[in-house]
Amino acid sequence: MARAVLALLWLRWALSCAAPPNVVLLLMDDMGWGDLGAFGEPSKETPNLDQMASEGMLFLDFYTASPLCSPSYTPQDIVGGIQDSEILLPELLKKAGYTNKIIGKWHLGHRPQFHPLKHGFDEWFGSPNCHFGPYDNRAHPNIPVYRDWEMIGRYYEDFKIDLKTGEANLTQIYLQEALDFISKQQASQQPFFLYWAIDATHAPVYASKHFLGTSQRGLYGDAVREIDDSIGKILKHLQKLGISENTFVFFTSDNGAALISAPKQGGSNGRFLCGKQTTFEGGMREPAIAWWPGHIPAGGSLRAKYNSLGQAEENMRPKPTVLFSVSKLNNVLKVSRQLGSVMDLFTTSLSLVGLQPPSDRQIDGIDLLPAILQGKLIDRPIFYYRGNEMMAVRVGLYKAHYWTWSNSWEEYSKGIDFCPGQNVSGVTTHSQEEHSTLPLLFHLGRDPGEKYPLSFASDEYQGVMRRISVVVQQHKDTMVPGVPQLNVCDKAVMVSC
Numbered sequence: 286m287a288r289a290v291l292a293l294l295w296l297r298w299a300l301s302c303a304a305p306p307n308v309v310l311l312l313m314d315d316m317g318w319g320d321l322g323a324f325g326e327p328s329k330e331t332p333n334l335d336q337m338a339s340e341g342m343l344f345l346d347f348y349t350a351s352p353l354c355s356p357s358y359t360p361q362d363i364v365g366g367i368q369d370s371e372i373l374l375p376e377l378l379k380k381a382g383y384t385n386k387i388i389g390k391w392h393l394g395h396r397p398q399f400h401p402l403k404h405g406f407d408e409w410f411g412s413p414n415c416h417f418g419p420y421d422n423r424a425h426p427n428i429p430v431y432r433d434w435e436m437i438g439r440y441y442e443d444f445k446i447d448l449k450t451g452e453a454n455l456t457q458i459y460l461q462e463a464l465d466f467i468s469k470q471q472a473s474q475q476p477f478f479l480y481w482a483i484d485a486t487h488a489p490v491y492a493s494k495h496f497l498g499t500s501q502r503g504l505y506g507d508a509v510r511e512i513d514d515s516i517g518k519i520l521k522h523l524q525k526l527g528i529s530e531n532t533f534v535f536f537t538s539d540n541g542a543a544l545i546s547a548p549k550q551g552g553s554n555g556r557f558l559c560g561k562q563t564t565f566e567g568g569m570r571e572p573a574i575a576w577w578p579g580h581i582p583a584g585g586s587l588r589a590k591y592n593s594l595g596q597a598e599e600n601m602r603p604k605p606t607v608l609f610s611v612s613k614l615n616n617v618l619k620v621s622r623q624l625g626s627v628m629d630l631f632t633t634s635l636s637l638v639g640l641q642p643p644s645d646r647q648i649d650g651i652d653l654l655p656a657i658l659q660g661k662l663i664d665r666p667i668f669y670y671r672g673n674e675m676m677a678v679r680v681g682l683y684k685a686h687y688w689t690w691s692n693s694w695e696e697y698s699k700g701i702d703f704c705p706g707q708n709v710s711g712v713t714t715h716s717q718e719e720h721s722t723l724p725l726l727f728h729l730g731r732d733p734g735e736k737y738p739l740s741f742a743s744d745e746y747q748g749v750m751r752r753i754s755v756v757v758q759q760h761k762d763t764m765v766p767g768v769p770q771l772n773v774c775d776k777a778v779m780v781s782c
């Protein structure tokens with residue numbers, strides 16, 4: 286007994302002495318749930334991300350915070366941005382001794398007061414906006430590219446993007462920036478936070494010469510292949526430097542694939558309905574992978590048991606048997622059924638470092654570490670917002686739409702369609718339809734494509750909606766609305782990022 290207590294105390298001491306882990310967030314732009322081989326993409330052109338998934342954990346039910354006017358959405362004409370009163374992850378990590386770098390798109394405001402180095406980052410290489418253009422350099426100058434405080438050039442002029450061939454070297458530049466930063470931090474023994482927010486999969490999509498024409502999927506696929514290759518190099522670099530076991534890496538995307546740009550300039554949302562800009566699954570469910578060698582337990586897929594509300598209640602880890610060698614077990618995809626949100630990455634990163642989230646405000650995200658490290662399931666709903674409106678809610682496997690809207694008749698009549706080839710009568714509506722009194726209810730396990738609403742008269746509908754109504758009421762009662770910064774969003778729908 287005494288030995289066990291001593292062992293526990295030693296373990297606690299060892300953990301408290303261990304260097305805090307580095308955090309790497311890989312945030313894709315408009316990449317869809319169905320774009321990765323590990324998520325079933327048929328051409329299987331993402332070997333490195335699939336390997337990352339086999340060594341880490343795949344989240345199948347991970348969501349972005351918004352499909353349209355995301356907090357990271359700031360076209361050139363919008364003058365709003367991140368407020369000083371908001372506390373960003375790098376600000377908190379900095380106090381804990383981290384060096385923080387953002388590579389790629391910032392998108393939280395382009396005016397000086399919104400600069401990332403004023404909001405906790407120590408280094409920046411990238412741009413405040415999308416790589417739209419080229420512009421005429423009179424009324425609209427090309428979008429600038431920064432190194433830290435200094436503007437070092439502009440897209441199209443100094444950082445070339447050939448819209449005819451799709452050739453641009455930007456992903457290679459962003460990769461080298463990441464490798465150099467990691468090497469520098471490792472050499473100085475400083476913990477780091479790297480936010481790699483690249484944008485090759487956002488239209489106009491691009492790839493470097495070496496990758497052009499190498500995908501079955503055209504230029505979009507070339508962009509994905511280059512990103513996949515780059516992520517493989519980043520992970521191998523961490524391993525080569527011997528810091529992979531002390532670096533938590535999370536991969537996801539900022540919203541669903543932009544089907545208005547597909548198939549040449551947009552990706553795939555797999556079986557899910559519609560795409561970017563909508564609150565159907567295709568707009569908000571994201572590919573997501575957690576990777577932390579030596580910490581995320583190897584050995585078999587996690588399976589969940591579901592209750593009558595479709596809530597996953599426990600994860601079961603199949604026991605290893607003699608039929609499998611250890612190496613084969615390590616290659617079995619570990620899948621979590623935890624409902625996750627990109628907002629959880631704030632709370633989870635703080636938890637990794639041993640910090641508490643700020644207590645003076647409402648925090649929407651939860652700590653995913655119990656789900657990642659112990660295979661636990663935390664009961665929580667997911668809310669789907671478009672602008673200020675709660676459009677839908679997911680509880681367990683059920684999703685109730687309180688509002689439906691794909692895009693306006695006006696846009697649709699001009700050939701703009703957020704749900705090409707996917708009309709579901711009464712669901713993909715071109716006017717904003719309210720269903721608050723009788724929400725449209727789907728079972729996402731049996732019907733991931735949201736094609737078959739449950740009958741209002743069924744016992745299943747009645748029972749599930751009674752439970753969901755309580756969740757929604759509680760959410761509305763406790764909601765603290767933020768101050769909108771980007772409320773010219775509708776005007777800018779077609780130039781959103």
Ligand SMILES: [Ca+2]
Binds near residue numbers: 314540
């Ligand atoms: Ca995006």
